[in-house]
Amino acid sequence: MEIMQVMGRLVCTQRVEGLGHMHLRILRNNKGKQLVAVDPVGAREGNWVFTASGSAARFACPEPSTQTDLTIGGIIDFWTPDG
Amino acid sequence: MLICKVVKPLVSTNRIPGFEHRHLQVVLDGSSKKVAVDAVGCKPDDWVICVGSSAAREAAGSKSYPSDLTIVGIIDHWDPDSPVPMPEERK
Numbered sequence: 001m002e003i004m005q006v007m008g009r010l011v012c013t014q015r016v017e018g019l020g021h022m023h024l025r026i027l028r029n030n031k032g033k034q035l036v037a038v039d040p041v042g043a044r045e046g047n048w049v050f051t052a053s054g055s056a057a058r059f060a061c062p063e064p065s066t067q068t069d070l071t072i073g074g075i076i077d078f079w080t081p082d083g
Numbered sequence: 084m085l086i087c088k089v090v091k092p093l094v095s096t097n098r099i100p101g102f103e104h105r106h107l108q109v110v111l112d113g114s115s116k117k118v119a120v121d122a123v124g125c126k127p128d129d130w131v132i133c134v135g136s137s138a139a140r141e142a143a144g145s146k147s148y149p150s151d152l153t154i155v156g157i158i159d160h161w162d163p164d165s166p167v168p169m170p171e172e173r174k
Contacts, residue, residue: 001107001118001152030115040099050095050107050118052149056140060101060149073149074098 001050001073004029005081006043010036018067025072027051030081037070048079086158087112087119089129101149108154119152130161 010024023039027049040061043049049072052060060071087110095107106121110133119133120143131154134142139153 052151054151056149056151059147074095077094077096
């Protein structure tokens with residue numbers, strides 16, 4: 001799992017059926033790269049979260065059939081990134 | 084499998100039910116911080132081996148556990164400054 005920060009939400013009306021009605025979030029990883037993740041938790045902008053990737057991302061969804069490769073697993077209580 | 088150093092436990096109260104109440108640890112893989120599910124019970128500064136991919140899911144408890152990195156062992160003796168010597172080439 002990796003630690004990332006929530007940058008905002010993403011609205012995507014036209015989507016494949018496999019994504020269902022899952023919320024999408026824009027995340028930034030430690031290298032500053034922007035990624036999109038499915039959010040079953042309800043994270044807000046500025047939250048630090050940890051994410052499951054690959055096939056684990058599908059099992060982190062309520063429906064394992066969800067077609068994702070990045071899912072937020074939880075919100076970190078206290079996190080101060082150094083640098 | 085990766086050789087990582089344990090930094091500290093990671094506290095996440097608000098998490099998806101799939102992760103249950105398992106301990107999470109912040110680990111250092113080289114210089115990048117990652118989060119791993121702790122299946123053995125390690126302490127900060129321990130050197131550990133972590134598995135990824137589908138082995139991480141089964142090592143953490145079940146085939147459907149949503150982990151992509153799981154700590155599966157604590158290394159007894161590890162000196163990061165002296166890498167494992169390469170076997171000498173045969174002449």
